Amino acid sequence: MPMRSWFSDAKLGIFVHYGIYAVEGVPESWAFYTGQVSHEQYMKQLGGFTAARYDPRGWAALFARAGARYAVLTARHHDGVALWDTEHGDLDVVRRTPAGRDLVGPYATALREQGLRVGLYYSHSDWNHPDYASVLHPSPSPTHQDVLTSRWVAPRGGVEDPEAWARYLAYRDGQVGELVDRYRPDLLWFDGEWERAEEQWGTDALAARVLGAHPDTVCNARLIGHGDYATPEQGVPLRAPDGPWELCLTVNDSWGFQPGDTNHKSVRQLVRYFAETIGTGGNLLLGVGPREDGTVTDEQAERLEGLGAWIAAHSEAVYGTVAGLPAGHHYGPSTLSADRRTLYLFCFDPPREYVAVRGLRNRVKRVSVVGTGAPLAHRVVGGLHDVPGVAWIDAPASRDVDAYATVLALELDGELDVYEGTGRT
Template sequence: MPMQPWFTEAKLGIFVHYGIYSVDGVPESWSLYTGRLSHEQYMKQLEGFTASRYDARAWARLFARAGAKYAVLTARHHDGVALWDTAHGALDVVRRTPASRDLVAEYTQALRREGLKVGLYYSHSDWSHPDYASVTHPEPPNDSVATHPLVTPADGVDDPAAWARYVAYRDAQVGELVSRFAPDLLWFDGEWERSEEQWGMRALSEQILAEHPQTVLNARMLSYGDYATPEQGVPLRQPAGPWELCLTVNESWGYQPQDQAHKSVSQLVRYFAETIAMGGNLLLAVGPREDGTFLPEQVERLEGLGDWIAKHAEAVHTTVAGLPAGHHYGPSTLSADRRTLYLICFDPPRETVSLRGLRNAVRRVSVVGTGTPLGHRVTGGLGEVPGVLWIDAPAPADVDGQATVLAVELEGELDLYRGTGRD
């Protein structure tokens, strides 16, 4: 199926890692996998998970304020603890924690009330399920997958019947999410621990799309995913097809109180601008505390990014990837009609901003957010090789504290010279 247009137009999503791991502020599921906590210690967090101040409507308003068009919530991480009222498996926050609430239902309703698309994260793997460590990966990607007791049978002997039970459980839980919540996006994870055939990815994809054909699937559905999901670093080259950069506000996915390395608003604006300039979305991760509230530092970052997006909306929404590297020293976007370039300048421009290789005549240049027009001229050029467009630097009053954006209105659709110059 063709990609759903809303996804490529969204630009920003919010990734929420919320679960019992926020009680002790430990790495989500991984503190169980690495042995930092025993299974008993890890699951004792069920007793302290209250969600006592969880307000899905406040979440949705904050995400909209940040400029996001969708969000993704960890409906079930690798630890196997479901955040919704599931009829499959013995672990969910409705029955096993003081929260006693279907958090996914509230989240889904709140997002839709704010006009946001609903994304749900679900891990193929479940390190708590009794039937999970029942088969071996035919080509393990690393030693851990080949030997870890939460992943692989201790005796190395496969139990196909147990694995069939596990896949049926996985499919039933995904079926609940689709039938009950009709998610716009399913964000899978954990796929590296089994092969595509073992996971039954084709059958799972067909099951999802038969129920809700508009659901977008991420790349952790392997051959049946719709878009790529690089993590924690902007690619140096634009990935082929739709994609999304998954990035944490600090260094942790979930709530970890010792992690105070929050990226500044300016840094987040840079990540965001560089991502949309290559045609991707930014999926920005925040981790609520166990009571359901976000740290003030994370709220401040979301609101700051939202302020920048709101001021520069025309350079963000209804745009596509901008110029290839070398034409402008910074990221850029291009209007959908390909007649306006948006040049993003992270540092205050000095004297001029240059643009190389532009064949088009320029109708007007202005500062996005203030509308102030800027002088511009072309120098040089010979034959088919265009000259350099020089744009006067904006006055200090027009310089944005995070990143200044210049709108270059063109005569006709963008026409770039990509050659090597005259011999």
């Protein structure tokens, strides 16, 4: 399945975990799976979910100011509670909560009004569905052995019921079909795939249903066998995954709203995560968790605004770029313009005296500070035969140093050409 070009160019998305779990501020779905709260207590949150101040246009405007080009909303998490009026079952916020209305449609409309791409999260698993715990995973990974024993996943006594499983797949496919037909998402973000094997999930039929309706839909790799991109979570990979990818990262430590979680990452940290991610060719999907009434906390909004201000000041080094230098050529991440003739160096600490670039075969025509345009002197020292010297760039004046990350633009005499050899031995 070919990747759509908009995704790799987007750089930043916002991951919105919104559901009944925000009522008491407990972990989304996992709270009853792990026994942190009883299933009864968890489901009682249905009665407190009001969405009283739900303002998707406000969300979309905030996401746009953050510099995002898409967002992903948890249309249905593992708890099975749908944010739209599904015709497959009745566990949705329209019928079962005071919110009493479809929350997905207004979200999709608001994003499109801001020019943002619409993403919807949907979990393959549903720990509330009566037919879900009906078959066993044939060979789960060592880290997911609980799927063989959990009452929410495994059939009682290990006795499988293929007919029940077929009913479950029809339910899942029906709900995904509703999302595709009603809201025409640009992206579907699947989850829960670890609980069954690929053949059990029937992903061939599901992918055909999605792409048959909208061939340009982007899907993550958790649509096993048919995904477009990888989704590592909560830490920048030391080696970028092969092909397109996206780092999923929370602003604090929680996906959904948890009032006791005050461990918010600073704007400086978010800028660093973002730069390191796009510097190795990925997107950042930054997670926020609105309160049950639909409002985003001030702490999270302020961080989105701060990241967005930095991106706006350095947009030429962000949008329309690809991964930059291999590791070791510059002590920090870098990006490269689409024509491969402008190299952008990210400096997290204020440069002192010089910034050095190793292994650059190109002649550097000009160096300037992104955002201020200040020119910087540069020279090449050393080099012998086919081994290029080191390009030394004068550090910018303090007035041109950014509070979070300074970016230098190197205009090259041709497409980027780097040396990665061992030298004369």
